[in-house]
Ligand SMILES: O=C(O)C1=C[C@@H](OP(=O)(O)O)[C@@H](O)[C@H](O)C1
């Protein structure tokens with residue numbers, strides 16, 4: 001692309017990933033968790049009384065969730081300060097959303113975008129509406145698995161019209177209530193099937209009993225998050241982990257409490273920043289890292305340590321420090337699949353081979369993440385091969401090039417991590433980070449002490 005003067009100009013769709021001139025040394029405050037925010041919105045909407053979310057994530061996925069619940073009749077008031085909330089939270093300043101539940105209504109139309117949490121958590125909610133709720137979304141949402149939720153809802157008494165059988169778009173014909181009861185699903189393609197049924201289960205006449213039958217269930221921490229948030233809202237939940245049958249979860253019918261939820265920082269979105277410490281031999285602190293959490297991102301402490309860094313959790317938050325050396329790992333990421341793109345980027349810069357296992361289901365995430373990572377890292381000169389359930393990454397010197405992102409926020413942040421160490425990486429559609437981390441470019445430049453207008457080390 002050239003101006004009329006013939007001078008080359010930057011393509012605005014290609015973000016010049018800043019090269020780290022020095023080891024990073026920064027504190028990065030990471031916005032709220034997508035997974036906590038969207039569960040809290042659903043649970044608050046199903047509760048018997050109003051509730052609050054403090055420091056919710058404001059991103060495409062969470063705004064889609066809020067707007068979907070609003071179209072079904074829930075009131076969500078957004079305020080800038082916590083002063084109106086007469087409750088015990090200690091979130092301090094920041095945004096507060098007040099959720100006022102109401103009888104759920106149809107007809108309504110829900111745009112799920114490409115948010116797994118919206119497309120899976122809301123059809124069960126829609127069975128409680130008093131009319132039809134239509135679900136549609138981005139083209140990719142049509143390809144993401146939904147059969148577990150649709151088949152289960154039918155088995156539990158709902159009427160669902162899915163022209164494409166087991167996929168979006170679809171209509172849930174809400175009848176004001178759902179019988180509920182016991183159901184078997186194969187959730188090996190997404191833990192969100194289980195979470196979806198449990199989240200609404202307390203509002204079904206007979207509650208719900210979900211039995212997973214099939215291959216390995218991924219992302220167990222996310223199911224634990226669902227269980228713990230349900231319990232905090234007053235639901236009785238029986239799980240395999242408290243002596244119940246393997247792969248069976250049960251939610252007893254009952255009213256849910258309105259809560260005052262302080263949303264934790266999104267630990268999976270902390271990943272690129274912590275990875276920056278590792279690949280530049282620097283140091284990054286993420287404040288407010290919870291001492292106890294069900295978030296998958298907490299596994300980063302161990303993973304980044306195994307890759308050559310050191311991570312310390314203290315009153316300042318989590319600080320990860322790079323040693324100047326990045327080690328390859330052989331690791332099963334099945335429990336924490338959403339961390340895979342960022343780990344793959346670090347692994348491509350390591351001093352030895354890595355094997356990332358247990359993540360075959362990533363082929364049906366925002367994009368086919370295994371194919372996309374192999375393609376894009378190899379496009380920069382890397383040596384990545386897809387295995388049956390993951391990636392084999394052999395580090396090689398990388399070179400400048402365009403890193404395509406396939407509308408996947410985690411591909412975009414992975415490209416930024418590579419750009420720290422490889423001169424001339426341009427990330428296509430950095431704005432796609434807005435799915436869960438809208439201010440990513442500003443946060444990234446802030447961490448590096450550069451500015452988007454004249455980033456040191458960046459090339460237009
Ligand atoms: O329930 C959740 O909030 C999530 C569960 C996981 O989904 P899968 O089990 O489909 O991987 C995870 O990857 C996703 O980012 C968020």
Ligand SMILES: C=C(OP(=O)(O)O)C(=O)O
Nearest residue numbers: 114115116117338365366
């Ligand atoms: C898989 C992810 O998202 P979703 O909630 O859309 O499934 C993710 O954020 O990595």
